[in-house]
Amino acid sequence: MTVTESPGSAGARSAGPNAQEIMAGDGVAPPATLRVQSQVDMGNSDIPVERYISKGFHDLEVERMWGRVWQVAAREDDLPEVGDTLVYDIADMSFVLVRVPSGEIKAFYNACLHRGTQLRSRSGFTPELRCPFHGWTWNLDGSIKTIPCEWDFAHLDRAELSLPEAKVGSWSGWVFINPDESAGSLEDYLGTFPEHFIWDLSQRYKSLHVSKLIRVNWKACLEAFMESYHVIATHPQILTYLGDANTQYDVFPGTGPGRPGWSRMNTLSGVSSPHLGRPLPPQEVLAAQLASYGVEAPPVPEGETARRVLAETTRAVFDPKPRSVPGEKLSDSEAIDNILYYIFPNFQPWGGMSPINYRFRPNGNDPDSCIMDVMLLSDYQGSEKPPSAKPIHLGFDDDWTEVEELGALAMVFNQDVGNLPRVQRGLRATKKKGVSLGTYQESRIRQIHHELDYWINRP
Numbered sequence: 084m085t086v087t088e089s090p091g092s093a094g095a096r097s098a099g100p101n102a103q104e105i106m107a108g109d110g111v112a113p114p115a116t117l118r119v120q121s122q123v124d125m126g127n128s129d130i131p132v133e134r135y136i137s138k139g140f141h142d143l144e145v146e147r148m149w150g151r152v153w154q155v156a157a158r159e160d161d162l163p164e165v166g167d168t169l170v171y172d173i174a175d176m177s178f179v180l181v182r183v184p185s186g187e188i189k190a191f192y193n194a195c196l197h198r199g200t201q202l203r204s205r206s207g208f209t210p211e212l213r214c215p216f217h218g219w220t221w222n223l224d225g226s227i228k229t230i231p232c233e234w235d236f237a238h239l240d241r242a243e244l245s246l247p248e249a250k251v252g253s254w255s256g257w258v259f260i261n262p263d264e265s266a267g268s269l270e271d272y273l274g275t276f277p278e279h280f281i282w283d284l285s286q287r288y289k290s291l292h293v294s295k296l297i298r299v300n301w302k303a304c305l306e307a308f309m310e311s312y313h314v315i316a317t318h319p320q321i322l323t324y325l326g327d328a329n330t331q332y333d334v335f336p337g338t339g340p341g342r343p344g345w346s347r348m349n350t351l352s353g354v355s356s357p358h359l360g361r362p363l364p365p366q367e368v369l370a371a372q373l374a375s376y377g378v379e380a381p382p383v384p385e386g387e388t389a390r391r392v393l394a395e396t397t398r399a400v401f402d403p404k405p406r407s408v409p410g411e412k413l414s415d416s417e418a419i420d421n422i423l424y425y426i427f428p429n430f431q432p433w434g435g436m437s438p439i440n441y442r443f444r445p446n447g448n449d450p451d452s453c454i455m456d457v458m459l460l461s462d463y464q465g466s467e468k469p470p471s472a473k474p475i476h477l478g479f480d481d482d483w484t485e486v487e488e489l490g491a492l493a494m495v496f497n498q499d500v501g502n503l504p505r506v507q508r509g510l511r512a513t514k515k516k517g518v519s520l521g522t523y524q525e526s527r528i529r530q531i532h533h534e535l536d537y538w539i540n541r542p
Contacts, residue, residue, distance in 0.1 A: 094122060094523050097328035099357040102349055105326065109415035110391045111398075116279045117349060117416055123334040125529045129517025134532070135300040135510045141450040145174040148428060148538040151263040152343075153272045155430045155442055156180060158289050158458075159256050160471040161206075162188055166223060169206040171260065174448055178249055178260060179203045179212070183224045188253075190260045191225050191246040212246070221246055256285035256460075257430075267342075273426065274337055276345045280424055282417075282434055286407040287460035288469045290438065291488050294456045295477040296446060299503035301453035302531065303510070305429055305443040307499055309531075311350045311421075312524040315358050317498050322356035324372035324389070325421075329357060332523060334530050343427035343534040346527040347434075350421040353390030365389040375491060394418045401436060405462035408436070425527060427534045439492075451507055452479070457489075457496070 103120070106113050134140050156171040162182040169180045170193060177193035179202055193201050195214040202212050202221075211228060212221040220228040225246040230236055250261040252269025254277065259269050266272075297304055307313070314327035321327075330350040337344035352372060355363040368389035370380040373396070383392050394415035404413050413436070416422070422434035431441040438459040446452040456474075463469055475486055483493040483500070510518075520529050 096523065097357050099326075099329055099362075101329055102326070102331035102351055105329070105351055105354060105390070106416055108388065108391075110394060111412055111414045113414045113416040114281060114410060116281055117414075117422070119279070119333070120331065121333045121335050122523075123336055123526065123530070125334075125526065125533055127520070127522055129515075129519050130529075130532050131517055132510055132513060132515070134535075135303050135507070135518075136450060138448070138450055141174075141445065141448060143539055144445075144535070145176075145448070147541065148535065149173050149262075150176070151261070151266060151538060151541075152428055153252065153259045153261045153266070153269050154428065155257050156190065156260045157188075157258040158471055159188065159253060159258055159285075160288060160468065161258075163471070164208070166208050166210055167206075168203055168209055168212075170203050172444075172447075174445055176262060177201060178262075180251075180258065180260070181212070181223055181225075185224070188251055188258055189225060190249040190251050191221075192249070195219055196244055196246070197230075255280075255283060256287070271342055274342045274344065275335060276424070276426060279335075279345075279347070280432065280434060281409050283407045283409070284432065284440075284460055286405070287438070287462055289458055289471040290461040290469070291459040291486075292456065292472045292474045293458075293477060293483070293486050293489065294454060294474045295481070295483070295500070296452060296479045297455055297500055297503055298452050298479055299507040300450055300510075301429065301443045301445045303506050304453050304455055304500075304503055305431070305441075306528045306531070307503060307506075308423070308431060308441055309346075309348070309425065309527045310521075310524050311348065312521060313499075313502075315356070317502060318495065321375070322359055323363060324352060324354070324368050324375075325356055326351040326354040327356050327358070328524075329354070330524070332526050334526055336530075337534075343537070344530065345427070346425045346530055348421075348423050348527060349416070350423075351390070351416070352419040352421065353388070353393040365392070369393055390419070391415065397436070401462075405436070407462055427531065451511075455500075457492075459488075 157169045157180055161169050165182050165184050167182045171178045178190045179193040180188055180190045183189050195202055197217055197219045200214050200216040202214055218231045222228045227244040250266055252259045311327040311330040330348055333347045335344050355368050365383040365388055369383055369392055373380040383389055397418040398413050401413055417435035425431050429443040433439045438461050440458045442456040444454045446454050483496040
């Protein structure tokens, strides 16, 4: 792989000003992290179709990747009190996260050491971990508490009956787990990511959590949210005020074993799409974008841009500046742009003022379906953090609009997800053996498969 970190990196780009040139004209300059560019030459080979449809490849992912990587399981605020539990499932694996008496969070394999019964089938408070089948019971710290008719198990060593644990780490209020007891630290795994993701999500609370079943492979679902190339066909209503084809894509490779790297895209708002052929008048751009929020647009002063007026209008909404945002003032880009990060294998937190966070998982062992979680992290006033929202579950055929709290996002998610069952059917029907990717606009997708290759081929 060849890595370059300069504004003049080689490669084809869309017509019109790029993201850096547009941000250079902002009223409040972006933070330094958004001025960095990192392009990586990863070749242009097709991605094998079997990766999306094969049960055999899914099994490889479970054995060699899911069982060995750090992955988001919860928010720390999901388990505020001692005895609070949360069940996290990935393929055949199941873990119960517990806030233990010491105050830390542990992740136990969710299975009784007697005859394997799942200890917890749902999240919630419990004073102890008790098997519903025969009553074997563990303390919250995982040590064995009671065994009914213990006289009949004299052949077992009580000292070896503590519940097995997965490794646990945390970053910015997120709880990560790793089933591999020999894995390196979460800090090493994240690498340079925390240096670039400057927003303190621990200062926000989970105001909404929607978990949706979708008939598509988890990777195809994840990849649908990693590029703006689809906007022209999938979201044509936003071309008036979104610089889709001028999106900046950055890939930051890992620097050592078990450090997969991360990526980012920044799609600018307050500018019209290059696909429209010419820049639209600033008033038209501003009116269209604010109308999508149900707000009437103020006049754009002579010589001013829609982007700068939009940013100033948005900044007024977030006054005083939220505690989760660093620096003295909220920049234009942080206020209005679509800054989406990715941590391998399946976590996508948004930067800036967006509250959106995505997580994607296979639905059990079915390569043709997945679970998509949308979690909104919101800022709050005062010293007392509101409680973390409980998940709202949507089935395959449930509509995003059933969750009123999503507002206008529901229509956008419907457009995105509406394509995905057709993607999976097409992948199964195609005669072509591989999926072709754009060199730049889909570079973040290619990175996923480079990282997946690393884990699949790792001894």
